[in-house]
Amino acid sequence: xxxxxxxxxxxxxxxxxxxxxxxxxxxxxxxxxxxxxxxxxxxxxxxxxxxxxxxxxxxxxxxxxxxxxxxxxxxxxxxxxxxxxxxxxxxxxxxxxxxxxxxxxxxxxxxxxxxxxxxxxxxxxxxxxxxxxxxxxxxxxxxxxxxxxxxxxxxxxxxxxxxxxxxxxxxxxxxxxxxxxxxxxxxxxxxxxxxxxxxxxxxxxxxxxxxxxxxxxxxxxxxxxxxxxxxxxxxxxxxxxxxxxxxxxxxxxxxxxxxxxxxxxxxxxxxxxxxxxxxxxxxxxxxxxxxxxxxxxxxxxxxxxxxxxxxxxxxxx
Amino acid sequence: xxxxxxxxxxxxxxxxxxxxxxxxxxxxxxxxxxxxxxxxxxxxxxxxxxxxxxxxxxxxxxxxxxxxxxxxxxxxxxxxxxxxxxxxxxxxxxxxxxxxxxxxxxxxxxxxxxxxxxxxxxxxxxxxxxxxxxxxxxxxxxxxxxxxxxxxxxxxxxxxxxxxxxxxxxxxxxxxxxxxxxxxxxxxxxxxxxxxxxxxxxxxxxxxxxxxxxxxxxxxxxxxxxxxxxxxxxxxxxxxxxxxxxxxxxxxxxxxxxxxxxxxxxxxxxxxxxxxxxxxxxxxxxxxxxxxxxxxxxxxxxxxxxxxxxxxxxxxxxxxxxxx
Numbered sequence: 001x002x003x004x005x006x007x008x009x010x011x012x013x014x015x016x017x018x019x020x021x022x023x024x025x026x027x028x029x030x031x032x033x034x035x036x037x038x039x040x041x042x043x044x045x046x047x048x049x050x051x052x053x054x055x056x057x058x059x060x061x062x063x064x065x066x067x068x069x070x071x072x073x074x075x076x077x078x079x080x081x082x083x084x085x086x087x088x089x090x091x092x093x094x095x096x097x098x099x100x101x102x103x104x105x106x107x108x109x110x111x112x113x114x115x116x117x118x119x120x121x122x123x124x125x126x127x128x129x130x131x132x133x134x135x136x137x138x139x140x141x142x143x144x145x146x147x148x149x150x151x152x153x154x155x156x157x158x159x160x161x162x163x164x165x166x167x168x169x170x171x172x173x174x175x176x177x178x179x180x181x182x183x184x185x186x187x188x189x190x191x192x193x194x195x196x197x198x199x200x201x202x203x204x205x206x207x208x209x210x211x212x213x214x215x216x217x218x219x220x221x222x223x224x225x226x227x228x229x230x231x232x233x234x235x236x237x238x239x240x241x242x243x244x245x246x247x248x249x250x251x252x253x254x255x256x257x258x259x260x261x262x263x264x265x266x267x268x269x270x271x272x273x274x275x276x277x278x279x280x281x282x283x284x285x286x287x288x289x290x291x292x293x294x295x296x297x298x299x300x301x302x303x304x305x306x307x308x309x310x311x312x313x314x315x316x317x
Numbered sequence: 318x319x320x321x322x323x324x325x326x327x328x329x330x331x332x333x334x335x336x337x338x339x340x341x342x343x344x345x346x347x348x349x350x351x352x353x354x355x356x357x358x359x360x361x362x363x364x365x366x367x368x369x370x371x372x373x374x375x376x377x378x379x380x381x382x383x384x385x386x387x388x389x390x391x392x393x394x395x396x397x398x399x400x401x402x403x404x405x406x407x408x409x410x411x412x413x414x415x416x417x418x419x420x421x422x423x424x425x426x427x428x429x430x431x432x433x434x435x436x437x438x439x440x441x442x443x444x445x446x447x448x449x450x451x452x453x454x455x456x457x458x459x460x461x462x463x464x465x466x467x468x469x470x471x472x473x474x475x476x477x478x479x480x481x482x483x484x485x486x487x488x489x490x491x492x493x494x495x496x497x498x499x500x501x502x503x504x505x506x507x508x509x510x511x512x513x514x515x516x517x518x519x520x521x522x523x524x525x526x527x528x529x530x531x532x533x534x535x536x537x538x539x540x541x542x543x544x545x546x547x548x549x550x551x552x553x554x555x556x557x558x559x560x561x562x563x564x565x566x567x568x569x570x571x572x573x574x575x576x577x578x579x580x581x582x583x584x585x586x587x588x589x590x591x592x593x594x595x596x597x598x599x600x601x602x603x604x605x606x607x608x609x610x611x612x613x614x615x616x617x618x619x620x621x622x623x624x625x626x627x628x629x630x631x632x633x634x635x636x637x638x639x640x641x
Contacts, residue, residue, distance in 0.1 A: 010479065018489050041624040051629040056638075059629070081626040088629050092638060124631055131635065165633030173635070187633070202634040238638050276639055 040069035040078055047085060051092075054236060060089045080109045080118045087125045091132055099129040120152040124163050131170060143170045161191030161199040168206065181210050201230035201239065205246075212250060221250045241270050241279060248286065261290045280310055362411035364450035365393060368423045371458065373403035375425045375434050382407045382423075382436040389413040392436060405456075407436060419445035422455040507609050514602045521595040528589060535578055542574050 033041075047062030063085045070078035083106035090099035103126040110119035123145050130142035146167050153160060164187035171180035184207045191200035204227035211220035228243035248263035264286045271279035284307040291300035354360055370376070373395055382390040390409035398404045409417060417438070426437035438454075448454060483490050546567055 014479075018493065041626065044626055045624050048627050048629055054638075078626055081628060085629050088631065092632075094637065121628055121631070128631065128633075132637065160631070162631040162633035166631070169633065169635045198630055199633055202632070205634065205636070239634075239636060242636055278639065 034073055034075075036069045036073045037075055037078060040066040040075070040082070043069065044078075044081065044085070047089075051085075051089060052234075054238070056089050056092045060086065060093065063089060076109050076113050077115065077118075080106050080113065080115065080122070083109065084118065084122050084125055087122070087129065091125070091129050094132070096129045096133045100126055103129060116152050116156050117158060120149045120156065120158065123152070124149040124160070124166065127170075128166055131166070131173065139170060139173050143167070143174075146170065159190050159194065161187045161194055161196050161203070164190055165199055165202045165206065168203075172206070172210070177210055177213065181207065184210070197230045198234055201227045201234065204230065205239070205243065208246065212246075217250055217254045221247065221254070224250065237270060237274050241267055241274070241276070244270065245279075245283075252286075252290070257290055257294050261287065261294070264290065277310065281307065284310065358410065363390070363408045364411055364414065365406055365408050366417070366448050366450070366452050366454050367404055367406040368454050368456035369398070370403045370405060370425075370456045373397070373405070376403070376405055376436075377434075380435055382409060382438060383426075384413065384416060384438045384440070389417075389438070405436070414447045416440055417448045417454075419448060419452075421448065422457050424457045424459045426459060503609075507606070510602070510606045510609060514599065514606055517595065517599045517602060521592060521599055524588070524592045524595070528585060528592065531585070532582075535581060539574060539578055542571060546571050 043062045043066035047059045047066060050056070050059035050062060063082050067079060067082035067086065070082055083102045087099045087103035087106060090096070090102060103122050106122035107119060107126070110116075110122055127142040127146040127149065130138040130145065146163060150160075150163055150167070153163070164183060168180045168183035168187060171177075171183055184203050188200060188203040188207070191197075191203055204223045208220045208223035208227060211217075211223060224243055224246050228240065228247065231239040231243055244263050244267040248260045248267060251257075251263060252260035264283050268280060268283035268287060271283055284303050287303040288300050288307060291297075291303060351360075376392060376395050378392055378395060380392040381388045382392065390407050390413075392405060393408040394404075394406045396404050396406075405423075407423070418440070422439050424437050424439070425434060427434050439457075482488055485491060549567065550564060
């Protein structure tokens with residue numbers, strides 16, 4: 001008698017049975033978060049979506065509701081997230097003082113929950129809020145705060161290109177252009193390494209401005225065009241219009257009126273679609289000028305007519 | 318002359334009788350001897366062959382030699398030879414030598430699993446010559462119980478490991494079975510909730526349907542009445558003064574209808590409130606059921622992963638947004 005048990009004929013079905021049972025039996029951890037926390041997560045997610053769509057008022061209201069829900073159950077960690085988000089949204093809305101208030105509370109709670117990553121984010125956001133206030137004293141405080149945030153990141157292993165961009169922006173505000181250029185280059189490398197297109201675009205945009213200031217139009221156009229391509233992906237209308245405006249000016253300065261006209265026309269369309277009257281007027285004024293200079297009288301008159309109607313109506317659709 | 322003359326018949330020719338009896342007895346003995354001889358194959362022509370085995374264990378003299386289960390001989394002698402091997406000589410019946418060709422081989426076998434041992438002979442090749450007297454034949458060692466046990470041992474060990482793995486209370490299979498058991502219990506509760514909800518919903522829907530039908534019928538009547546009255550008023554507009562009493566009477570009729578309708582609705586008010594309350598209960602139960610299904614295992618598979626808190630981007634730029 002020769003007896004042998006073929007191992008795979010037992011172990012393979014057994015393994016399949018285990019996998020099947022696990023996938024049907026104990027696949028997921030149960031949904032055992034409090035109802036308020038679940039709701040707050042929904043509001044947070046909606047707020048983040050609204051922020052990404054540049055609907056900052058809506059984002060603000062969603063984050064406020066999320067904060068209220070988290071506060072009702074003393075979910076401190078959740079509150080830190082909401083306070084930081086509220087701070088950042090307030091900065092975008094130009095409400096620097098409200099932003100600083102939110103972020104100060106966020107820092108206190110981040111220390112309470114002992115979360116260095118969140119603490120670093122709160123400090124960095126407060127640095128940006130200080131920058132946007134524009135006060136000279138606050139610029140230095142912003143630099144100190146941002147340095148502290150970057151120092152905390154070095155301990156937690158985080159490399160944030162956004163914070164490096166802000167540090168470079170501080171250098172620009174302080175008139176330290178060479179240092180700013182070096183910092184933007186370093187930030188760009190980090191952003192490209194992190195595949196962070198939003199911050200990479202910020203780096204390129206700022207580097208373009210510095211190149212323009214240094215008189216290097218060709219490099220400025222190249223950098224700005226790259227920034228424009230990345231900004232198109234994010235769909236941030238303000239950044240896209242800034243890129244179009246800058247490209248139009250650069251081409252105009254370089255004597256390429258055709259490209260300048262094209263970019264001002266694109267800027268006009270975008271501004272009109274976004275109901276930004278000031279930018280509409282600005283772009284139309286330039287279009288009138290350039291059309292006149294290129295001898296396209298008809299186009300110049302058309303643009304002038306539109307400009308007058310915008311001046312009368314206050315907006316052009 | 319005989320001195321004594323035998324008178325009894327029984328004793329006459331006694332010598333013959335005794336002689337006959339002796340002869341018969343001797344013949345009987347001879348027959349027995351022959352019979353025994355035939356049984357013991359004493360009169361059969363035999364020849365001997367031998368084989369060499371490593372061990373004499375299991376062999377004994379007079380052990381049968383079988384071919385295809387048929388006895389063809391017996392073991393004659395067993396002797397130890399050089400090299401501590403054992404020479405086993407078998408004596409075979411000559412009439413079977415046509416099968417005992419060169420190439421036949423012997424092995425030790427057992428009847429059944431624990432039966433008597435015997436020497437089994439396997440046939441040789443068809444074309445070879447028969448074995449001759451005193452010739453050697455090959456011996457093949459049969460697989461004993463020990464070899465089989467050695468082969469089965471690793472298998473038994475594996476089986477033991479598998480059983481241990483299955484029986485481990487901290488193992489995945491036991492835990493899975495416990496989880497399945499718990500899930501089955503949850504499913505029963507969920508099903509009960511579904512049944513209760515369906516019952517409540519049915520009752521609530523029926524009630525709402527009845528009320529709506531009644532209301533619809535009364536509203537239709539009212540509209541019909543109102544329409545007819547208005548038409549009548551329009552047609553008689555010029556003679557309105559003369560016909561005012563008649564018109565007033567008709568308006569009274571309309572008012573009476575409205576009063577009846579209002580009274581009807583007022584009577585049904587508690588029922589309507591009850592229906593609304595039931596609908597609210599059904600809604601609460603639905604939410605509970607949905608939560609139960611979501612938290613039960615099939616729902617968990619279909620429900621997306623719970624969201625995690627997320628920060629909006631820092632956006633490291635000084636580009637400020639224009640105020641609209």
